[in-house]
Amino acid sequence: MRILFAGTPDVAIPSLDALVASDHEVVAVLTRPDARSGRGRTTHRSELGARADALGIPVLTPRGLRDDAVLDELRALDLDACAVVAYGGLIPPAALAIPRHGWINLHFSLLPRWRGAAPVQHAIAAGDPVTGVTTFLIEEGLDTGPTYRLVESPLGATETSGDVLTRLAVSGAPVLRETMDDLAAGRAIATPQRGEGVTKAPRISVGDAQVDFSRAAAEVDRLIRSVTPDPGAWCVVDGGRVKVGPVTVAADQVDSDAPLLAAGELRVTKRAVYVGTADHPVLLDNLQPQGKKMMAAADYARGARLASGTLVRRTDDEDRS
Template sequence: MRLAFLGTPDFAVPSLAALIEAGHQIACVYSQPPAPRGRGQQLTPSPVHAFAEKHGLMVRTPVSMKAPEEIAAFAALELDAAVVVAFGQILLREVLDAPRLGCFNLHASLLPRWRGAAPIQRAVMAGDTVTGVQVMRMSEGLDEGAILLSESVRIGPLDTSGTMHDRLAAVGARLLPQALAQLEAGIAVETPQAAEGMTYARKIKPAEARIDWSRPAVEVDRQIRGLSPFPGAWTMAGDVRVKALLSRVEDGEGDPGDVLDDNLLIACGEGAVRLLRAQREGKAAQDAGDFVRGFPLTPGAALV
């Protein structure tokens, strides 16, 4: 089919690669405009933009898809369908209706749970044991469209948003060509979302990243894993900022934030968490053993 692909971050790249591999004609790739990145803050194309250019695809990076000239340019592509994966902009009805078969979104949750911007992080932070990926027909409402294909993925006790991101991206890249093949053959089944069970995955705010050790260990562990690798849950060890990137819940008692042993067991309001991976500001991330060899935290110390 003749397609447009709208996506921006790393999560979307496997899906674009899968559509190319499946033999679809990618008439145009849309992505967010280049943004300052890295220490030099140089303008850098998004991962999808860079991948598309490497494969010789036409790329457009509109500031807003609501601009009349962008709507007209999109309609002029004469598409069979458009695929949207973490694009980062709202699409108006004129855009959604332009392709012959419509626009379809790959969403990283089991809708209607976790509609919105941060479904992977919110699922881990909430303690969900199962999430998934769904291909959905887009409507004007936020992630409200009918579901074409769905696959569940388990969240394990040591999974982070990072590990789930990679697994869900791979599953989504497998589902999208299947959904498009069904659409092309006229056999796609579109199932309306359930009326109950809707939750909203609001964007992660910086204030959510600081660890409050007075909370129960279960909640602290979910926060650490849900915000890993980005933005990273953090705490202070003296005047040194430390990101906690992986943890597990263990038995332990002490004042919240107290270091209980020589291998990063930290007391919480209820129970304790053991930090399995951490990162000092300005340093590389390290497993716990390497971290404490370079920055010992012994019983009697406290994190705040």
């Protein structure tokens, strides 16, 4: 089949590579426009666009897919199907109608659970024991289209969203390729999604990544892992914003240095930093103050001269004081 591949971040690369190595022809890559980033605000290609450049595949970077000239360009490609992995842009009805077999998305959840932009993050935060990948036909609704293949994958107790996305990007690539094989052979079966069990997974904002240590330790642990590495969990310590790396629930340890603490209260020792939650303290691993690199929590505490009893605050707590 003649395939247009649409995607933007690096999690789309394994699927592009799998289709390039298949019997299908990837005639072009559609990705988000080049963006400025870094201190010098240099213009950079998306990760997928850069990979397509290296493979010698033409790259399309329109700002949207509603323009008639863009639609004509897609029609001229004579497409059998479009494969989508984390494209990040709206695909309007006029574009959806162009390829003969439609736009097929590789989604990182078991639909209809976690429809939306951040399925892995929400699955971890909710404490789901399993996740997986789904290939489905894109329609106008948000991730509502009929499914082709669903493959389960367990969620590890210490995995971050970065860990899981990297893993699913690799394991999902052959699932997308097999779906394209099925479409080409005329054996693909589109199954309507269940009406029950629908959950939403909206994009995670920086505000959503703020840690509330008044919650139970298990919730704190899951929230931090769900937003690691992006956008990164954070809290306010001694008046400054600090990024927080994954933690260990201290109740799981036999450690005399892990006493009961009030929610948000720090206990600082020579080798460790604990913070209280609604039930059990958590052991902080790495912290990153603004403008500096991530470092061991004990090293940060020494440099900042933090004392036991210091309170980790939420920004709204400070605003009310």
